[in-house]
Amino acid sequence: MTSPRTGGMLEAPDLTLVTGASGWLGTALMHALTAPTGGWSRSGTIRPLVRTRVEADALRALGPNVRPVIGDLVVGSDLDRLFEDASGLVDVIHAAGVIHxxxxxxxxxxxxxxxxxxLARSAGSVRRFVHVSSNSPFGTNAHPGDRFRADEPYHPYYGYGRSKMEAELAVTDAVAAGLNAVIVRPPWFYGPHQPPRQTTFFTMVRKGLFPVFGGGAQSRSMVYVDNLVQGVLLAELVATSPGRAWWIADARPYTVNEIVATVGRALTDEGFDVRPNRARVPDVVGRLAEAGDALVQRSGRYHQQVHVLGEMNKNIACSIDAARSELGYEPAIELYEGMRRSIRWCVERGSEL
Structure with a gap:
């Protein structure tokens, strides 16, 4: 655990409510909160919201203080059970969300x-509410050297970006009404507990088929999932003013060329045969994909592959200066080591790369 540069550390809560607890970030958070080493574990009750009994059983096995609630974020009676008898020091880590x-x-x-x-359930009963947002409410950078900073105007990127922008605005309204809430904004993240779409990314790089647009100089911030966990928990426990928002990412952005080359090197060093990446794509393909994405979303539908392809020629990079100065956030893992850990995690679980 790092030390904050401003503000003291709050004591661990008696009760921690975690939404999205069986997702990529949520699973990593649950492991950090229950690990005997690492500095983030807590003795108070941890109450994760999950969708299925299988998910509940997996999280319950992490420790005796994990008490899952099976339910749905949008069902009022399920939230009643999540907040039931919530007393003492109660914190919420709201990591639930739908991306694709x-x-x-x-x-x-x-x-x-x-x-x-x-937010409505948290009013009057929660000490600290951490909302996990995204880069998508802010769109894309104007050029490779541009960075999203602490106070950034909204420019949402299609449906997902608008939905997360409206969620951030709801947090702002709740803060104005008296809730102690803060926001964490991660970019593209990677690491253990990853979903199948990230495994597909590894496979494409291994086969030399990952689409690189133009010269591949686009600037992208990424965050290793354990770095993100550190940022989320510092946002929870460092005493700062309500309403603050922090970008949480690796120490620096990477170019797309660097990402592809680094993942290829990590795969090679983990024993995989990696073909040179020759999948160079004209920038116009990205613009056409983005136009197609807009058309599909206007019809009310969503197509993951078209959306992702339309983003791949964009610059999406942020500055973590505010998180460093206010939270003491210092990301320990960079791209090469994080990708090697991700690959090992996949191999250990028999994933086909």
């Missing part, structure tokens, strides 16, 4: 309305 649904309406049902419901 089938319908645009799902973005707003979960990311926006789910956040509003959690």
């Amino acid at each position: 649904p089938t319908a645009v309406a799902d973005f707003f049902a979960v990311n926006t309305e789910g956040t509003r419901a959690m």
Whole structure:
């Protein structure tokens, strides 16, 4: 655990409510909160919200103080059970969200309305509310050297970006009404507990098929999942003013060329045969994909591959200076080591790379 540069550390809460607890970030958070080493474990009750009994059993096995609630973020009676008998020092880590649904309406049902419901339940009973947001409410950078900073105007990128922007605005309203809430903004993250789409990324790089647009000089911030966990928990426990928002990412952005080359080197060093990446794509393909994405989303539908392709020629990079100065955030893992750990995690679970 690092030391904050401003503000003291709050004591660990008696009760921690975690939404999205079985997702990529949520699983990593749950492991950090229950690990015997690492400095983040807590003795108070941890109450994660999960969708299935299988997920509940997996999290319950992490420790005797983990008490899962099976339910849905948008079902009021399920939130009643999540907040039942919430007393003493109670913190909320709101990591739930949908990124790649089938319908645009799902973005707003979960990311926006789910956040509003959690904020409403937290009023008057929660010490600290940490909302996990995204880079998407802010769109893309104007050029490779541009960076998103602490106070950035909204310019949401399609349905997901609008839904997360509206969630952030709901947090701002809750803060004005008296809730001690803060926001964490991660970019593209990577690391253990990853979903299948990240494994596909490894496979494409290994086969030399990952699409690099133009010269590949686009600037992208990424964050190793354990770095992100550190940022989220510092946001929870460092005493700062309500309403603050921090970008949490690796120490520096990477170019797309560097990302592809580094993942290829990590795969090679883990024993995989990696073909040279020759999948160079004209920038116009990205612009066409983005136009197609806009058309599909206007119809109310969402297509993951088209959306991702339309983003790949963009600059999406941020500055972590505010998190460093206010939270004492110092990301320990950079791209090469983080990708090697991710690859080993996949191999250990028999994933096909």
